[in-house]
Amino acid sequence: MSTISFSQEFSASFEELPLGPDRILAAMGYPDSAAPAPVPELVQEALCAAPKHCTCRGIFQVLQSSNVSVGKDFIRNGDLRFSTGKMIAAQIKKSETICVFLTTIGPGLETISRALLHGDDPVKGYVIDTLASEATEAAVDLFAGHMLEYCAENNWKMTNRFSPGYCGWSVAEQKNLFSLFPENTCGITLSESCLMHPIKSVSGIIGLGKNVKKQPYPCEFCTMNNCIKRKLKEKGQ
Amino acid sequence: MSETTDRIALLVKRGKINKASPFPPDLKEQDGADEQTKAALDSGAKPSEILDGCMKGMQEIGTLFSQNKVFVPDLLMSAKAMSAAMAHLKPHFQSGEVKRKGTFIIGTVTGDLHDIGKNLVSMVVEGCGWEIVDLGVDVGADTFLEAIEQHPDCAVGLSALLTTTMPAMSQTVAAIKEKSPQTRVLIGGAPITREFADKIGADCYSPDPQGAANYLSTAAA
Numbered sequence A: 001m002s003t004i005s006f007s008q009e010f011s012a013s014f015e016e017l018p019l020g021p022d023r024i025l026a027a028m029g030y031p032d033s034a035a036p037a038p039v040p041e042l043v044q045e046a047l048c049a050a051p052k053h054c055t056c057r058g059i060f061q062v063l064q065s066s067n068v069s070v071g072k073d074f075i076r077n078g079d080l081r082f083s084t085g086k087m088i089a090a091q092i093k094k095s096e097t098i099c100v101f102l103t104t105i106g107p108g109l110e111t112i113s114r115a116l117l118h119g120d121d122p123v124k125g126y127v128i129d130t131l132a133s134e135a136t137e138a139a140v141d142l143f144a145g146h147m148l149e150y151c152a153e154n155n156w157k158m159t160n161r162f163s164p165g166y167c168g169w170s171v172a173e174q175k176n177l178f179s180l181f182p183e184n185t186c187g188i189t190l191s192e193s194c195l196m197h198p199i200k201s202v203s204g205i206i207g208l209g210k211n212v213k214k215q216p217y218p219c220e221f222c223t224m225n226n227c228i229k230r231k232l233k234e235k236g237q
Numbered sequence B: 001m002s003e004t005t006d007r008i009a010l011l012v013k014r015g016k017i018n019k020a021s022p023f024p025p026d027l028k029e030q031d032g033a034d035e036q037t038k039a040a041l042d043s044g045a046k047p048s049e050i051l052d053g054c055m056k057g058m059q060e061i062g063t064l065f066s067q068n069k070v071f072v073p074d075l076l077m078s079a080k081a082m083s084a085a086m087a088h089l090k091p092h093f094q095s096g097e098v099k100r101k102g103t104f105i106i107g108t109v110t111g112d113l114h115d116i117g118k119n120l121v122s123m124v125v126e127g128c129g130w131e132i133v134d135l136g137v138d139v140g141a142d143t144f145l146e147a148i149e150q151h152p153d154c155a156v157g158l159s160a161l162l163t164t165t166m167p168a169m170s171q172t173v174a175a176i177k178e179k180s181p182q183t184r185v186l187i188g189g190a191p192i193t194r195e196f197a198d199k200i201g202a203d204c205y206s207p208d209p210q211g212a213a214n215y216l217s218t219a220a221a
């Protein structure tokens, strides 16, 4: 018996992603256009070149709400248990069901950046790598935005998205998450050590329901104190 | 410190590779680490003065990086300038005229493919005067053991970026310590903590490359 009540695949070109130079520079750590030459130039160059090498694909599947229950530190879909930890379970608690997703931007940019990083232009390679990471995050947000239309039909709202490997949810649980998707969905595979290929991929869940809401400061859920993103946020405050 | 050392240090810190490189803009059309090193050696400077310059420059940029005052691209540009200077030192290393502090073997552990962090550590440790043997990514304990056999006095660095590959790190440390208890093992990567390092018997944990370089400098002294 299928436990999926709705499934939608999305694709998008690089141009559709809300991704500008400031976001990429900020992801590298540079505040307020303080990046030294040639970094801003390389970011512009990478933004121009990226569309040719990047196809964003995602799949979002809504689980049948009658099958889904949320405990203190887990979410259950029939026999399948996600040990998400307390923090995520608390955020999902009021949801009527969850949506599981996978998104990737494909292997194109990753291949180019790796060659440059190991070749004679590591700075350019790193700029492209950062752009690709940000593009992956932007693609998830774009597709999640499309899911809002589906939610509106049911009068539902969405929680933040949560991924295995964050907020106390073990990355080893990728195996459980992947069991809900057909093999090789969107060209994404999972290794024995739970690494996704292409590397620039993100997986996760989102809570859906009438009484859920998105929290404005996702860093507050997270326990990784020495994360560069947290440090940069704190520095900016 | 000699004038040569200071000049090389500045060029490395600022990431000025050679004359043709337009960066940083305020040093445009000036000689870079490449030309300065060649000129200094031609006019009789000691290779050790150049090495000292590279070390000083990399130490300064590495420290700024660990303080979040400069970022990965800055470090990569400095490393490139350092390599340009080091290229001229190759024959002097081979002849034994100038010596490295030791050999640092580094790799990302089994199941993990992340390498940007590992590469940054290599660059900073190289800049600190060590010879680097980079075993790449997805490296098993056996490969580390073979490399240690070839370089018995080396130190070893292990990188992991996923919690699922931390057990492989633990197994690798155990295998190294069993076969070669005197080999110092340094570990790092986003999910790694000092507590984990203590638990698995690694000698050093550092959240950034400079911490590894500093540890190696003290340990080797």
Ligand code: B12
Residues within 6 Å of the ligand: A133, A134, A136, A137, A163, A164, A165, A166, A167, A171, A194, A195, A196, A197, A198, A199, A200, A201, A202, A203, A204, A224, A226, A227, A228, A229, B072, B114, B116, B117, B118, B120, B121, B157, B158, B159, B160, B161, B162, B163, B164, B186, B187, B188, B189, B190, B191, B205, B206, B207, B208, B209, B211, B212
């Ligand atoms: C960018 C990023 C991504 C990008 C791309 C990742 C990539 N591999 O290309 C995207 C958005 C695609 C992504 C996806 C995921 N990510 Co991610 N990601 C990051 C992020 C924000 C930065 C990683 C990075 O590039 N850092 C820059 C480099 C230079 O830093 P570094 O490798 O850590 O190295 C530094 C130090 O660690 C140290 N160091 C490294 N090695 C060594 C070795 C020694 C000896 C020493 C001394 C020091 C040292 O020195 C380096 C320089 O300072 C980190 C969080 C963070 N702030 O670090 C999470 C992080 C790596 N991701 C994480 C996770 C969980 C994921 C996903 C599994 C989430 C999901 N379920 O979708 C996926 C996995 C993707 C896959 N293919 O399987 C976790 C991994 C830890 C864990 N829980 O297992 C992290 C740590 C975030 C967290 N939760 O804390 N991610």
